[in-house]
Amino acid sequence: MNLLRDQSAALRTRSPLAYLQGMSRGSLRRALHIDLLATVPARVTSALLLVLVCVAQPSYAVEAQPKLDIGKGGQCVEDTQWMRKNHMHLLKHGRDDALRLGIRDEKHSLKTCIECHASTKDDSVTARADSFCVGCHKYEAVKLDCFECHSGTRKSAWLQQRNAK
Amino acid sequence: MSDMDMDRRNFLKTSVGAAAVAIAPGMMLYSVAQAKGEGASSKVRWGMLIDTNQCKPGCNDCVTACNNENGLSGETKATDSQWIRKIDIKDISTGREISLPMMCQHCEHPPCVDVCPTNASMKRADGIVLVDKHRCIGCRYCMMACPYKARSFVHEPLTGQNPDVPRGKGTVESCTLCVHRIDVGGKPACSEACPNQAIVFGDLNDENSEIAQKVRSVASVQVRADLRLNPGVRYQGI
Amino acid sequence: MSSTPTLESLQFKNRLYWLLLAIGGLVAAAGMYAVHLMEHHGHIITGMNNQIVWGMPHVFAIFLIVAASGVLNVASIGSVFGKAIYKARAPLASLLSIAMLAGGLTVLMLDLGRPDRIIVAATNYNLTSVFAWNVLLYSGMVGLVVVYLWTMMERRMNPYNKAAGIGVFVWRFVLTTGTGLIFAFLTARQAYGSALLPPMFIVLSFAWGMAVFHLVQTSIYMWNEKVIDPAILQRKKHLLGVFVLGSLYMVATYHLTNAYFSQQQGFERFILLDGGIYPSLFWWGYVLLGNVLPLVLLYAPGIQRDRWAALAALLIILGGFALLYVFIIGGQAWPLNLFPGYEVSSTFADGQISAYSPSIYEFLLGLGGLSIAFLITTVSVRVLNFMPQDKPYIAD
Ligand code: SF4
Numbered sequence: 001m002n003l004l005r006d007q008s009a010a011l012r013t014r015s016p017l018a019y020l021q022g023m024s025r026g027s028l029r030r031a032l033h034i035d036l037l038a039t040v041p042a043r044v045t046s047a048l049l050l051v052l053v054c055v056a057q058p059s060y061a062v063e064a065q066p067k068l069d070i071g072k073g074g075q076c077v078e079d080t081q082w083m084r085k086n087h088m089h090l091l092k093h094g095r096d097d098a099l100r101l102g103i104r105d106e107k108h109s110l111k112t113c114i115e116c117h118a119s120t121k122d123d124s125v126t127a128r129a130d131s132f133c134v135g136c137h138k139y140e141a142v143k144l145d146c147f148e149c150h151s152g153t154r155k156s157a158w159l160q161q162r163n164a165k
Numbered sequence: 166m167s168d169m170d171m172d173r174r175n176f177l178k179t180s181v182g183a184a185a186v187a188i189a190p191g192m193m194l195y196s197v198a199q200a201k202g203e204g205a206s207s208k209v210r211w212g213m214l215i216d217t218n219q220c221k222p223g224c225n226d227c228v229t230a231c232n233n234e235n236g237l238s239g240e241t242k243a244t245d246s247q248w249i250r251k252i253d254i255k256d257i258s259t260g261r262e263i264s265l266p267m268m269c270q271h272c273e274h275p276p277c278v279d280v281c282p283t284n285a286s287m288k289r290a291d292g293i294v295l296v297d298k299h300r301c302i303g304c305r306y307c308m309m310a311c312p313y314k315a316r317s318f319v320h321e322p323l324t325g326q327n328p329d330v331p332r333g334k335g336t337v338e339s340c341t342l343c344v345h346r347i348d349v350g351g352k353p354a355c356s357e358a359c360p361n362q363a364i365v366f367g368d369l370n371d372e373n374s375e376i377a378q379k380v381r382s383v384a385s386v387q388v389r390a391d392l393r394l395n396p397g398v399r400y401q402g403i
Numbered sequence: 404m405s406s407t408p409t410l411e412s413l414q415f416k417n418r419l420y421w422l423l424l425a426i427g428g429l430v431a432a433a434g435m436y437a438v439h440l441m442e443h444h445g446h447i448i449t450g451m452n453n454q455i456v457w458g459m460p461h462v463f464a465i466f467l468i469v470a471a472s473g474v475l476n477v478a479s480i481g482s483v484f485g486k487a488i489y490k491a492r493a494p495l496a497s498l499l500s501i502a503m504l505a506g507g508l509t510v511l512m513l514d515l516g517r518p519d520r521i522i523v524a525a526t527n528y529n530l531t532s533v534f535a536w537n538v539l540l541y542s543g544m545v546g547l548v549v550v551y552l553w554t555m556m557e558r559r560m561n562p563y564n565k566a567a568g569i570g571v572f573v574w575r576f577v578l579t580t581g582t583g584l585i586f587a588f589l590t591a592r593q594a595y596g597s598a599l600l601p602p603m604f605i606v607l608s609f610a611w612g613m614a615v616f617h618l619v620q621t622s623i624y625m626w627n628e629k630v631i632d633p634a635i636l637q638r639k640k641h642l643l644g645v646f647v648l649g650s651l652y653m654v655a656t657y658h659l660t661n662a663y664f665s666q667q668q669g670f671e672r673f674i675l676l677d678g679g680i681y682p683s684l685f686w687w688g689y690v691l692l693g694n695v696l697p698l699v700l701l702y703a704p705g706i707q708r709d710r711w712a713a714l715a716a717l718l719i720i721l722g723g724f725a726l727l728y729v730f731i732i733g734g735q736a737w738p739l740n741l742f743p744g745y746e747v748s749s750t751f752a753d754g755q756i757s758a759y760s761p762s763i764y765e766f767l768l769g770l771g772g773l774s775i776a777f778l779i780t781t782v783s784v785r786v787l788n789f790m791p792q793d794k795p796y797i798a799d
């Protein structure tokens with residue numbers, strides 16, 4: 001995570017476009033960790049990675065550094081650093097157990113995450129650019145797939161909204 | 166190499182690193198999860214007994230309750246989801262009219278599960294048939310196979326879902342027997358809402374439960390019993 | 404018969420080739436655009452709904468897949484039964500098969516509610532699902548046909564040609580049976596759930612595959628300013644005619660057995676008599692245009708030109724689309740019978756005939772698949788040698 005901080009600090013100083021322009025192909029290659037360019041597969045991979053990097057580029061333009069609205073926050077159910085790295089595995093594993101076997105692990109459920117981390121302003125982890133889930137995923141340029149189906153809102157807020165109707 | 170390059174390099178390093186370490190905690194997680202709760206038990210068979218004598222024509226309370234509970238729009242266009250619907254039937258020979266709610270019958274041998282290419286349609290150990298929307302690819306073969314037309318396809322992007330009831334565009338859905346309520350000891354919203362107690366919910370396998378006693382003592386039928394799917398939803402008075 | 408190509412005619416053809424490619428590419432692009440819109444807005448922009456869950460894309464896809472299996476008949480007669488004139492046509496038949504499979508599968512995949520999850524279908528595999536079997540059957544077919552082509556085009560591989568040919572021969576029977584089973588397993592629906600469906604699909608595949616083959620072959624001969632040997636043409640016309648008669652027989656049997664069971668009579672009345680568009684498409688589209696007229700064109704004395712046979716092939720193809728429309732969409736339009744002996748009504752179209760009007764996007768998707776098949780064929784025919792090479796004296 002520290003490394004990421006450093007990187008974002010560096011990014012803040014220059015616009016992404018300038019960043020890309022200022023980079024020769026050689027340095028990009030080096031940056032991309034590909035030294036074995038002699039082989040064709042490596043070339044293809046490097047081309048692909050280049051494309052990936054370029055695609056991911058605009059998101060850096062939007063988000064210089066994620067300042068997240070962590071909602072109520074407080075003590076997380078697991079170590080924070082560990083959660084940053086592994087929350088997706090937790091969620092993915094938990095979802096199969098909960099749905100297919102009926103083993104509902106309340107402590108690690110997505111709903112419980114949202115309960116703590118939904119913004120205290122709008123009760124959501126997805127509503128704004130700095131909402132807990134959206135903010136970081138944008139920064140990391142990782143597609144956030146949960147909330148097409150799952151609600152990103154606290155249940156209590158959802159109930160209020162529904163009953164108001 | 167400039168600082169910039171260095172950062173770029175580290176960025177990728179961490180991303181790759183995260184994917185690699187994940188395998189170990191992923192395995193560890195499994196044992197942790199096993200410790201939580203029992204999950205659905207195969208000793209239980211959830212079901213409902215619907216007394217059509219008590220069900221009033223024109224009453225739509227169970228449908229409204231379902232829509233409200235599961236966040237359905239309640240509209241009835243051909244592209245809208247309907248998890249439960251009222252069917253009015255009239256005996257052609259005698260003219261007798263009956264009104265009843267129809268929903269996923271939670272078959273013991275569900276055709277929807279047989280045909281689903283990805284195992285997205287599945288039956289829990291306690292007999293509840295669900296769609297795992299993480300896996301559903303939206304091929305709609307289950308809709309073709311279900312004899313009760315119990316399933317709907319989500320034709321539009323959705324927002325504002327119930328946090329307990331995830332639903333999304335491009336996947337198929339149907340009555341979940343309010344599994345999110347059952348798992349915390351509750352009963353389905355339709356059963357709770359019926360003003361005439363026409364829908365009895367319970368464990369068909371538990372001899373002492375109201376539903377099991379009733380199934381033993383009154384004449385009940387399975388809709389399309391000829392297909393031998395042994396649905397968990399039974400009807401009385403047809 | 405053939406004239407020596409002039410510079411002009413070569414130039415003209417060159418332009419025509421690129422024009423054809425451009426048109427094909429444009430249609431394919433339009434199809435992809437339709438997919439993009441369907442992804443974005445959901446299936447609400449199609450005519451499909453909760454009653455008619457499979458629509459126009461499935462008509463296109465199933466036609467392409469069924470014909471892809473049938474077209475290999477030509478190859479099988481050559482390889483398995485050792486007939487030289489068919490053997491000379493086996494490479495073209497294989498190419499068409501691959502092209503149509505690719506087109507049909509693309510349509511099926513892109514019509515999914517979540518095409519982005521196709522990898523899920525590959526990793527979670529339900530062994531009881533006919534659909535899942537078919538995914539294996541289709542991809543296996545492509546692989547097998549590629550090997551088969553290789554054994555034909557690469558001299559060193561020639562010894563394995565017969566084995567590969569038999570493999571393809573068996574596989575495609577299984578494949579078409581699988582396609583028929585998709586419907587045959589739907590026991591709750593009156594239109595489907597019949598054991599006659601797999602054999603019916605097999606015979607239909609013969610007719611449609613042969614028709615597609617004939618149409619393409621005629622175009623290739625015309626393009627090269629060649630004329631098919633009348634004796635060969637005669638045989639192929641005859642075979643096509645036999646397949647058409649056979650498929651007509653199977654379709655008639657399917658409907659007659661349905662009409663025999665009293666609980667199916669309502670449905671048969673609907674499809675064959677009073678169901679509006681469905682009987683019209685069936686009688687005018689399938690029976691008359693797709694069978695009777697082609698048979699006349701194939702057999703009537705005095706009509707010997709290959710173009711008439713090509714027209715017959717085209718009509719058979721269109722008739723095939725008409726039949727599939729009636730079968731797939733008409734079959735779903737007829738309501739499920741939940742309470743036999745009762746009149747039924749509800750907010751979910753119980754007891755009602757469902758309406759369906761396909762949207763432009765569905766057509767674009769279907770045509771997109773068709774043009775993928777067209778592009779693969781056109782480019783390959785131009786780049787490689789798929790022109791049937793007949794030996795001067797054929798004696799088999
Ligand atoms: S009623 Fe339909 S959806 Fe429900 S379990 Fe039976 S086949 Fe599946």
Ligand code: SF4
Pocket residue numbers: 280281282283284285286296300301302303304305306307308336337
């Ligand atoms: S639509 Fe979804 S649940 Fe239904 S058969 Fe297809 S993948 Fe399975």
